[in-house]
Amino acid sequence: MIFTLYMKTVFFIADGMADLPCMELNGLTPLEAAKTPNMDLIAKKGISGLMDIIKPGTVPGSDVAHLALFGLDPYEYYTGRGPFEAAGLGLDVYPGDIAARVNFATRNADGIVIDRRAGRIREGTAELANLLDGLEIDGVKILFKAGSEHRSALILRGRGLSDRIQSNDPKKEGKPFYEVKALEDTDSAKKTVNIIKKLIKIAEEKFLSAEVNKRRVEANQLLANTLLIRGFGQAPHIPSFLQRTNMKSVCVAGGGLYKGVAALLGMDVIDVPGATGGVTSDIEMKVKYAIEALDSYDFVFLHIKGTDNYGHDGNALGKKEFIEKIDKVIEPLVKVCERGDLVVITSDHSTPCIAKDHTADPVPVIIAGGDVRIDDVTSFGERACAKGGNLRFKGIHLLSIILSAMGLGKKFGA
Amino acid sequence: MIFTLYMKTVFFIADGMADLPCMELNGLTPLEAAKTPNMDLIAKKGISGLMDIIKPGTVPGSDVAHLALFGLDPYEYYTGRGPFEAAGLGLDVYPGDIAARVNFATRNADGIVIDRRAGRIREGTAELANLLDGLEIDGVKILFKAGSEHRSALILRGRGLSDRIQSNDPKKEGKPFYEVKALEDTDSAKKTVNIIKKLIKIAEEKFLSAEVNKRRVEANQLLANTLLIRGFGQAPHIPSFLQRTNMKSVCVAGGGLYKGVAALLGMDVIDVPGATGGVTSDIEMKVKYAIEALDSYDFVFLHIKGTDNYGHDGNALGKKEFIEKIDKVIEPLVKVCERGDLVVITSDHSTPCIAKDHTADPVPVIIAGGDVRIDDVTSFGERACAKGGNLRFKGIHLLSIILSAMGLGKKFGA
Numbered sequence: 171m172i173f174t175l176y177m178k179t180v181f182f183i184a185d186g187m188a189d190l191p192c193m194e195l196n197g198l199t200p201l202e203a204a205k206t207p208n209m210d211l212i213a214k215k216g217i218s219g220l221m222d223i224i225k226p227g228t229v230p231g232s233d234v235a236h237l238a239l240f241g242l243d244p245y246e247y248y249t250g251r252g253p254f255e256a257a258g259l260g261l262d263v264y265p266g267d268i269a270a271r272v273n274f275a276t277r278n279a280d281g282i283v284i285d286r287r288a289g290r291i292r293e294g295t296a297e298l299a300n301l302l303d304g305l306e307i308d309g310v311k312i313l314f315k316a317g318s319e320h321r322s323a324l325i326l327r328g329r330g331l332s333d334r335i336q337s338n339d340p341k342k343e344g345k346p347f348y349e350v351k352a353l354e355d356t357d358s359a360k361k362t363v364n365i366i367k368k369l370i371k372i373a374e375e376k377f378l379s380a381e382v383n384k385r386r387v388e389a390n391q392l393l394a395n396t397l398l399i400r401g402f403g404q405a406p407h408i409p410s411f412l413q414r415t416n417m418k419s420v421c422v423a424g425g426g427l428y429k430g431v432a433a434l435l436g437m438d439v440i441d442v443p444g445a446t447g448g449v450t451s452d453i454e455m456k457v458k459y460a461i462e463a464l465d466s467y468d469f470v471f472l473h474i475k476g477t478d479n480y481g482h483d484g485n486a487l488g489k490k491e492f493i494e495k496i497d498k499v500i501e502p503l504v505k506v507c508e509r510g511d512l513v514v515i516t517s518d519h520s521t522p523c524i525a526k527d528h529t530a531d532p533v534p535v536i537i538a539g540g541d542v543r544i545d546d547v548t549s550f551g552e553r554a555c556a557k558g559g560n561l562r563f564k565g566i567h568l569l570s571i572i573l574s575a576m577g578l579g580k581k582f583g584a
Numbered sequence: 585m586i587f588t589l590y591m592k593t594v595f596f597i598a599d600g601m602a603d604l605p606c607m608e609l610n611g612l613t614p615l616e617a618a619k620t621p622n623m624d625l626i627a628k629k630g631i632s633g634l635m636d637i638i639k640p641g642t643v644p645g646s647d648v649a650h651l652a653l654f655g656l657d658p659y660e661y662y663t664g665r666g667p668f669e670a671a672g673l674g675l676d677v678y679p680g681d682i683a684a685r686v687n688f689a690t691r692n693a694d695g696i697v698i699d700r701r702a703g704r705i706r707e708g709t710a711e712l713a714n715l716l717d718g719l720e721i722d723g724v725k726i727l728f729k730a731g732s733e734h735r736s737a738l739i740l741r742g743r744g745l746s747d748r749i750q751s752n753d754p755k756k757e758g759k760p761f762y763e764v765k766a767l768e769d770t771d772s773a774k775k776t777v778n779i780i781k782k783l784i785k786i787a788e789e790k791f792l793s794a795e796v797n798k799r800r801v802e803a804n805q806l807l808a809n810t811l812l813i814r815g816f817g818q819a820p821h822i823p824s825f826l827q828r829t830n831m832k833s834v835c836v837a838g839g840g841l842y843k844g845v846a847a848l849l850g851m852d853v854i855d856v857p858g859a860t861g862g863v864t865s866d867i868e869m870k871v872k873y874a875i876e877a878l879d880s881y882d883f884v885f886l887h888i889k890g891t892d893n894y895g896h897d898g899n900a901l902g903k904k905e906f907i908e909k910i911d912k913v914i915e916p917l918v919k920v921c922e923r924g925d926l927v928v929i930t931s932d933h934s935t936p937c938i939a940k941d942h943t944a945d946p947v948p949v950i951i952a953g954g955d956v957r958i959d960d961v962t963s964f965g966e967r968a969c970a971k972g973g974n975l976r977f978k979g980i981h982l983l984s985i986i987l988s989a990m991g992l993g994k995k996f997g998a
Contacts, residue, residue: 191955191956197958229993251998530984
């Protein structure tokens with residue numbers, strides 16, 4: 171039998187769920203407008219509040235937000251998105267590795283970006299990744315792994331490397347590639363630039379004769395004939411979640427970034443069939459896996475991404491309906507808190523439909539179960555939680571608050 | 585045509601408006617007791633909260649408060665009041681300049697301060713300033729400019745200077761002058777002390793034969809025959825407001841300090857006829873200029889000082905009436921937020937009538953317009969805003985909150 175603590179926590183992040191008043195919803199937010207009997211019940215059984223993920227007024231990226239929510243100061247631990255994406259694809263990222271996000275893309279003979287996603291390539295990318303994975307360039311080892319669609323990630327492992335490298339991605343089609351350039355005047359940056367340039371050259375040569383591209387020529391599809399590389403970051407040394415909290419932890423997520431953060435933190439990562447990190451993800455299955463994981467883990471991080479996608483699309487009605495769908499599938503969380511375990515529900519940032527992007531608006535947060543000071547908030551929403559018993563606090567403090575509620579707080583002083 | 589952003593902000597500071605319960609007002613604060621239909625309407629259309637200008641319990645000076653309200657950490661950027669006052673008088677302050685506030689004052693032959701304000705001199709001070717402006721002492725250039733009444737400011741521009749200098753101002757009449765002294769044992773402090781001593785000597789010699797003093801002798805008025813110099817500060821290098829926020833900004837204020845902060849931040853400064861920074865200032869004209877400035881600027885900083893003066897005088901009834909006068913003239917701000925632009929109303933600190941000085945009590949703040957999460961606060965007041973949707977936050981975060989609300993927030997992470 172696996173050892174677990176007396177009390178457990180389900181930590182549920184609905185990505186970008188928090189919002190602003192929407193005209194289509196008569197001035198309500200999608201969360202306020204949605205019928206959410208289960209989340210309301212959990213709010214009723216818990217203590218609510220507002221949370222500034224980083225600090226008031228600071229707009230959080232998803233990577234940075236999750237570091238803070240897991241108690242790590244992003245100003246100390248965030249070095250760029252690459253390491254998280256690489257870890258999310260299942261690459262073993264070691265402290266010191268230089269990691270980056272990569273797109274398979276299409277270029278023409280004049281060095282113009284024709285398609286940043288290689289005709290939205292969906293199949294055959296593992297073949298391309300394998301052509302590069304394991305290469306050694308100037309004594310540095312290349313790890314390369316394909317993700318979903320056009321996405322992949324790479325790791326440079328070796329001495330004397332830097333992450334201060336400018337991407338070659340012009341971010342728009344029809345433009346010439348940016349030159350891969352050092353952003354600092356150091357030998358390590360120059361060395362890294364040379365390796366990346368050589369890698370791109372090798373990739374372009376090898377990809378020309380790849381089977382997948384032969385098939386794409388026949389099917390009259392755009393070739394995956396080059397790489398866009400961005401989000402360089404040197405993997406930080408992150409103390410493990412177990413070491414910091416004494417909790418056995420696991421991640422149930424679809425999106426690569428969230429799995430990546432979890433992996434870098436030393437959480438186990440469960441692959442759920444049908445979990446895609448998109449709006450069609452099998453979120454019912456994810457909740458099922460999360461609940462089952464409570465048997466073997468103390469801390470289950472459940473992440474659902476679709477809310478954020480609707481926010482970025484500016485689709486208030488779709489977001490409201492997706493939140494209602496979430497509410498249905500998380501019904502088992504009611505029982506979790508009723509039996510005394512802890513349930514935490516929040517977002518990693520606001521993605522207001524009106525902004526179609528992240529904003530700094532604080533997110534609502536409920537902590538239910540255990541012996542929390544139950545307040546009089548009876549519905550889960552941005553403005554309802556502003557009247558909650560936890561008032562307003564910073565994201566970096568959430569994990570400590572959970573640990574204290576679980577009886578695992580570390581005393582400062584005697 | 586001048587480029588401006590889609591959304592604009594009027595940032596209105598009523599200096600020292602926040603207060604404590606006053607006996608004369610039956611336990612209400614002046615703001616609570618005042619009839620303020622326009623501010624109440626803006627509160628109704630916005631999100632309210634309490635703001636600790638620096639941090640809870642820290643009593644803010646006006647200079648430091650404004651740095652924080654414009655998003656600059658005063659612990660990093662505040663070096664003393666001198667640079668702000670000098671900039672407020674229209675002197676071009678460069679980073680590295682040593683600046684100080686100066687009073688024209690009256691001394692007797694025994695070195696006793698007879699009047700710290702030279703008989704409340706009102707005219708002829710430009711002549712005195714011109715006698716010193718442009719001097720060079722020990723290779724250091726002196727810039728000197730007269731302000732209102734007895735007030736003026738000076739700049740020392742040159743190498744090897746220090747702002748760690750003790751003022752010669754004993755702060756009370758009938759006392760001997762303090763010795764100008766170095767507060768650190770450095771060559772630059774010693775050099776600066778010598779220059780200041782020489783400057784005072786030169787001033788005393790030149791002022792004796794000044795026309796203004798001849799007239800004052802005839803009129804049986806106290807002579808402006810010496811200088812009290814205080815508030816030494818080395819001008820910090822402040823990144824420009826435009827650079828930090830992408831907003832074209834302008835200041836509409838009467839008081840020199842506020843113009844000075846704005847000038848040092850790189851804001852344009854509009855001189856409004858009749859704007860004095862006192863209780864008789866033409867505040868209706870100021871609001872008119874502020875509203876007109878919205879045509880050409882993204883961010884209009886409107887400052888009204890009179891509320892603070894009533895607080896320092898302990899005049900609760902006067903303060904209440906002045907707040908009612910403010911409320912009348914700011915009626916156009918209602919339309920500004922109704923058309924979707926942002927209106928922010930707050931104070932730079934509390935100046936409670938009972939304290940006759942600044943206190944650390946947090947100030948109420950409204951943000952209205954745009955797509956803010958409108959809360960259920962329907963009147964503007966210290967205790968009403970404590971129930972607002974923004975709860976409580978620090979002054980240094982206000983500008984970022986505004987930027988995020990305007991869609992100009994910078995994402996930390998990806």
